[in-house]
Amino acid sequence: MKNVLMATAATLLATSAMADVNIGNPMAMTGPIPDLNAPIAAAVDLAATHVNAQGGMFADGEAFNVIRADSACDPTAAVDAVTKLINVNGVSAIVGPVCSGATIAQAESVAIPAGVLTLSVSASSPAISTMEDGTDLVFRAAASDAYQGVALAELAMANGYSDIAVSYANDDYNAAIAAVFVEAFEGMGGTVTANEAHEPNKASYRSEVATMGGTSDNLALFSYYGSGGITLMRNALETSAFTNFIGADGMLSDELIEQIGAENLMTSTFTTSASDASTPSFAAWAALADEAGVPASDPFVANGYDATFMMALAIEHAGSDDREAIAASLRAIASGPGEVILPGQWAEAKAILAAGGDINYEGAAGNQDFDENGDVAGNFSKSTIVDGAWAAELIQ
Amino acid sequence: MEAYLGYGLYILSLLTVGGIYAIFALGLNVQWGFAGLFNVGIVGFAAVGAYSYALLTTAESTFHLGGFGLPLPLGMAVAMVASAFIAGLIGLICIRLRSDYLAIATIGIAEIIKLILKNESDITNGPRGINKIPRTWEHFSEERFYSSWPMSWFGTPENWDAFFDSLPNWYWQPLFAGTILLVVYVIYRMLERARMSPWGRMMTAIRENESAARASGKNVTRRRIEAFVIGAAIMGLAGALFAQHLRLIEPTQTFDSAKVTFLVWVMLIAGGSGNNKGAILGAFLIWTIWSASELIIGGAINLIGAIFTTMDASILQTRAGFLRMMLIGILMQVILQRYPGGILPEVRPASPKADTKVAGTTGETK
Amino acid sequence: MWDAFGFEFVNFYFIPGLVLGCIYALGAIGITLTFGILRFANFAHGEIMMSGAYLTWTMMAIAGAAGLALHPLVAMVPATFIVILLFLGTDRWFYKPFRKEDTIKVVMASFGMMLIIRSAVQVIWGPNQLTFVPGIARPNATLQQITGDLGAMIIMPNKHIFIFAGTVIIVIALSYLLNRTRIGKAMRAVSDSPDLAHVTGIDVDRVIRATWIVGGICAMAAGVFLAMDIQMLETTMGFRMLLPMFAAAILGGIGKPYGAVFGGLVIGLAEELSAYPWIGDAPLLSPGYKTGVAFAIMVIMLIVRPQGLFKGRSF
Structure with missing residues (x-):
């Protein structure tokens, strides 16, 4: 039974070419927050589209594939999904789980033991800062609570x-x-x-x-x-x-x-990660998101885009999709020194990296500079209603 | 080559999780298959086992009570005892309820257990759960284990560190899977002996005809509580292993009754209730389908998208998870209708010579 | 807070409790009838409620596209027929094969149905929330003024008045059906003793169909009332009502529709009143435990008096 299933699975998966760069993207597609998750998933796909539309990966323009799986905001499902992504799909890295519990479980149970990098889009639990023992494999594109x-x-x-x-x-x-x-x-x-x-x-x-x-x-x-x-x-x-x-x-x-x-x-005010349209990086993101019909300032949508885009940059920087090199490259592309890269500027970043230069990604949701725990500091903006829609203003 | 290693590791993970569910299913088989107790609160016992194990064996933490850092086997033993203790309490007050009523009572109690785990956050870290739960075999490579006894008797921390670095990073996976399979086998043998013993035949008698059993002087209530407690202890152990596998537990999603209780019931009914082999077979089979269906459905949608290029497959992709749940629901209906006694129906232990034919034809039992 | 002249216990705890209670009650009627007549706990009941609300939304959307603004209570009429067909269809294909079998089979089948219906709704309508009625329901001004003049100001939005009225009408119609019509009496007879009913020549299949229809109408109403109250649709809204509705059915006694109504009201009130500051300023019970109130009542009831308050059947 198992062999039959495996064979079927392998055949079906063979439709995606093996020479491409594959990253795994477990998202809370089912479970308690599918509605929150849907725009984040759209932002992840948008980032991949931008990468592929502007020359793809490496010199020969390999496709950047996001292989989605369902982590259901649930440790059990996340562990199972990531096991499959890493072992069956052979992904290079994980951009993913939305919920903190799912992120920690998949990292501790599967990804860290397998030496695969996790870049979470929205896990905000303080426990993530302290969860690694001597490895540098868990990052997140959202600020801690x-x-x-x-x-x-x-x-x-x-x-x-x-x-x-x-x-x-x-x-x-x-x-x-x-x-x-x-x-x-x-x-x-x-x-x-x-x-x-x-x-x-x-x-x-x-x-x-x-x-x-x-x-x-x-x-x-x-x-x-x-x-x-x-x-x-x-x-x-x-x-x-x-x-x-x-x-x-x-x-x-x-x-x-x-x-x-x-x-x-x-009379309502809500904070969110920096989404002030007066900053160049958020303005760039908002323009791209509006064009693609993705809600730019919904919770963690910008973070989803940043995480995927940074992962692509890191793999490009590493020069191969080998799992080991990505973590160091992620730190290199996310913070200075280097040419500032804004959301969507894949072709520019690719050219600089090809010429051996340094880049510094300034994300839609903040500057995305990782500290030693792989966390980003938060810049926040407050959103209030202006003319019937949310308007954000930077507060910190 | 690397791809085959990956497939191998995935099969090991199927065996690991399937094995854990097989232990759940065996526990449920004691309660339902042997004694006819309709327990829909499996998730409650799993949670009690998992949390006792996690609190006792994790390193000291600021997030939750303790982190007592005790040896793993002790944690698993306490998980069994704690789960059995809760089952004993529930048994004393609820066991006289029959069938559906016991089901609803257990479902309610399981939800209350989960609410307590969720709200008493000083002890359990509430909804954020407990992480860094040590996993058998893998835990040896953690510093707090190899730098203390008994491992420190055999080598210095530096030596151990170098030794674990020299192993491939998946070294623990076959060992962990093997351990779980061993536990499944041991429990299976014990339950088979129990089933064949006078105790097991008495259970069947009580299940089939309670008043006759009572009339012949059997202490029906006591036997029922026994079955309930033994089953719960096995579920507690499974819960502890589940916590080891996940390494993080939290009360809401990890112990979602649709995903634990329901899945275990499907496994037992599909495999054949009353039959220990059936319970194990059902667990491995259903878990494999559950897990592999994601790959297959994902691939199928890609295939559809590749064949009918004009069609937009993206909406199917975002909703693939739901499609998968739906197919599993339908599959379950098919199994229920096609195999009413399960794939391996119950074989009666009582008077094996005379009864073999009857058992073969009746198949399904209460 | 609306200035309620010290009447806030009624306005902010008692009336909301009754509203919730009405929804539980209508759902519990269907559960108790299936439990009593078909003898199994139907786990798919909440999903039928939910799909009913989605169908109503669709009717409203279709009418809205044609330039017609339908009130949910009108749009629910055609949707009810679909829900009844759904009920009868599931019975025919998924429950009937197990009629002579052990209860667990049909309970499992209903559990499977729950998965199938919910996933189908999620595939068709998507997992996102849908807006049923936008905006904030302000209190009915007339009622507020009249009762305010009387010194006991009642603060109640129109949606709650509709829910109360709808529940009362359905319960009256149900009691007429059960007490005055042939089929209703047959239903009660089957519920009390299926064997005896069979001997007296009652067509059990017909009774079962009637049960699904009555249960379907009540579930439909419960689903739409719930959607009217929370003003949105969401795919797990049925499931999270399920256990409180079971609790209501058990509290009232299995097979007793009036018991279910009473049980529903009690559970609804207990849930809301658990957060009343009976002692000091803080809620009596942390709202984190609110869900547990229904379960606790249910478990205590099962232990102390399994036949329920209205002497339903005890297994």
């Missing part, structure tokens, strides 16, 4: 909230960032009047909202818009429990405007 939580607390202070109620979805991403926020906000002299977890995906949050609404007019909401965030916000607005809302990038989405209505969101 530690940065965004503090940025949000400063924003709350700047907005003049002296007291705030905190409600966070009890999942790996939101629980972590809420904890950082509470600590930072209290450290700055603010009062947290209530700090409650809520279970994602419930039909009603009215009673929670009402109870917390009795303590403060301001709500810090940490949730995914797709798994309860919109419902909670709607319940809060319906009962008028809160006047002002702030939150992290899990909530920032055009979906929110479509469902709740821009006129109801005038």
Whole structure:
């Protein structure tokens, strides 16, 4: 049975040429956040399209293939998917899992033991900084919660909230960032009047909202818009429990405007990784994304593009798709010194690398300079409603 | 050559995960196949086992309680005991419920266990879970193991470090898979003995005709609790191995009842409930289909895209995961209808000489 | 917060609890009838609710493309027929083969159906959320004013009034069906004792079809009401209602439709009231445990009184 299946699988996979550069891309296609995941996957594909449209990989223009698998935001599925990507598809590196749990599990269980580099698009758990033992194989293109939580607390202070109620979805991403926020906000002299977890995906949050609404007019909401965030916000607005809302990038989405209505969101501010259109790198990205119909400032979409683009640059820099060389190259192309490369400038980067020059990728979601843990520092912007759409402004 | 190594490693991973599920299925077979206890809370016992193992064996951590750094076999033993203990408590109050009611009670209890693991974050690190769980064989190459006893008796840390560097980076994979297969075999032999023993025949009697068994002086409730506890202990062990395989556990997605409980049930029913060989066969078969279907569906969509170039296959690609779930659901319906007794139906142990024909024809049992 | 003259317990806890309870109740009616008459726990029930809501959305979208703005309650009528066909089709192809077999088989089959239906919806409509009704539902001003003049201001948006009214109408129609019509009486008879019912010459197949139709209508209503309340559609919305609905069915007693209604209301209220600050300022129970309320009630009920409050059948 197994042999038959393997043979079938091998035959079917043979449709993709072996000489190309293949990277694995496990994404949360199914599972709890497929809606959040879909635009990120589109951004990953967009980056690959740009690479292939502008000359492909290496001197002979090999195709840059993104082999997608389903990590379902689930450690079990992620480990299984990445096992297949590494062993059966033979990918050179992993750009991938969306969720922190899936990222850590696939890295510790499969990728690190196999010596394959992981560049996560959106894993934000602080545990990722400390998970490696003597290897340099896990990077991420999204800032750790530690940065965004503090940025949000400063924003709350700047907005003049002296007291705030905190409600966070009890999942790996939101629980972590809420904890950082509470600590930072209290450290700055603010009062947290209530700090409650809520279970994602419930039909009603009215009673929670009402109870917390009795303590403060301001709500810090940490949730995914797709798994309860919109419902909670709607319940809060319906009962008028809160006047002002702030939150992290899990909530920032055009979906929110479509469902709740821009006129109801005038008192809401959400942070996200830097997406100020006045910076050249984000402007370049926004233009490319708009052209391709990808929502440029949805959560982690820019990070997805950056991760894929940087991976292609790293492989180009390494000069081969051997797994060993990529990690060092990733550090080399992501930070200075070198010619600044913006999103979409593949042909330019390729020419510089071919001439033996250095490049420094400045990403859509930030400058993407990795520290010794393979983390990037965050630049954040705050988004508010201007003329019925989200408008971002750099805050840090 | 490297490609074949990759295929080999993938097959090893299929054996590893299939083996872990086979242990789950054997545990469920004790409860359902032997004693007719409809347990839909497998995920709860798996979680208890996995978390006990993880808390006891991980290195000290600031994220969760302890990280007690205990030896791995001790962690696995405690996982079994903890799971058995919880099962004992549940058994004492719920075992008199029959069939569907026990099912719903166990599903509710499993969800409550998961909620506790998720909300008591001081102990379990809540939804972010526990990582760096040591995996059998691979853990020897971790510094905290090779620099302490008993490994430090045989070589200095430097020697060990050099030794592990000289091994290929997948050295632990065949060993880990072999260990799991060995555990499956040991449990299988023990359960086969139990099944053939008077205890096993008494279980069948209770399952088939409770009042007759009660009338002939059997302590039905006690036997039921025994089966429930033994099954749960086996599931606890499987949970611990599951944690080793994943190296990170968190309460929501890892222990999603659709993916653990449901899959194990499909494995047992497809393989043949009441038949230990069937349980093992079902586990390997269904896991292989589950895992390999992603490759096949992905390839099939590429093929469709390559043949019908005018068609846009991208929407299919983004929804391939759902298509896969749907096909698995349909496959399950086909197995249920085509093989009502499972692929290997139960063979009755009682009076083997007289009963062989009957067992062959009845096939499916309650 | 709306100034509710100290009436916030009713407005922010009791009424939301009842709204949730109504949805649970309608879903639980179908579950309890299948459980009572076909004798299995139908895990696909939540998915039928969900697919019903999606079909309603599609009807609204089709009508919207033709320039016609349909109210969900109107659009749900044609969608109901499709859902009933879906119910009857699954029964014919996936449940009927196991009628004489052990319960586990058909429970597994329903579990498989759950996967198939949900994945089918995800393949067809995609995994993204769909907006059912955009915007924020403001309280009904008339009701607010009238009750405000009486000194007990009720703050309730129109959608909740629709949900209450719809639930009351369906429950009244159901009680008429069960008590006054031949088929309804036959359903009750089969639920109470299938063997006896068979001996008295009741056409069991017809009763089963009627069960699916009644369950289908209730599930449909539950799904649409849920979508009206949360104002969006999402593919796991049915599944996450499933266990609370089981809890409601068990609380009320298996095979007892009125019990299911009562159980649904109790579970809905218990979930919402668990976050009321009974002691001090903080919610009584951390909202992280909110889901656990229904399970806890269910487990305690099974242990203490498995036949349910309304003396349903105990296995």
